[in-house]
Amino acid sequence: MKFKNFKILISFLLLLFSFGVISDNGNTKKIGSFEKWSVYAKSKDLCYMVAQPDKSEGDYTVRGRVRIVVYRNNRENQNKNAVGIDFGYSFPEKSKALIEIDNKKKFKLNTFGQTAWTGSKVKADRKIIEEMIKGNSLVALGKSKRGTKTKDVYSLGGFAKAFNKIQNYCS
Secondary structure, three states: OOOOHHHHHHHHHHHHHHHHHHHHHOOOOEEEEEOEEEEEEEOOOOEEEOOOOOEEOOOOOOOOOOOEOOOOOOOOOOOOOOEEEEEOOOOOOOOOOHHHHHHHOEEEEEEEEEEEEEOOHHHHHHHHHHHHOOOOOOEEEEOOOOEEEEEEEEOOOOHHHHHHHHHHHOO
């Protein structure tokens, strides 16, 4: 395995671990709500913020969990903040999802299972978060393994305050 692929695999496993930790609500405490964004802490090292879409479109009958998560993990030295989106369906292998912020800035995300994320691209996470802080809405576009296209619209109202909260709490 090439070193680059190994690095991507390790980054992905760390992201999955983080989402696994996030889904275990046993030791999680809510530390704030800011409009559409809820903020949680597992510890002083791991905080995250979550939002559900305001609107979802697509020709589907059932979808799993649909949400956007921004987390801060002080246990990782390379990438303290990351963005991930649960689409609620499986993606085809090696596919991409797309997010658009205020119909201006577009970013392609890697997919795996039912999640889209930036992979090990620390600069991409930073740029996406910077645009989310300035923005009003985020549109997530994906296409399932079965070929169903979806469009989820998220409000970015309260995002800047929620992000500030996880930055300050998990410092």
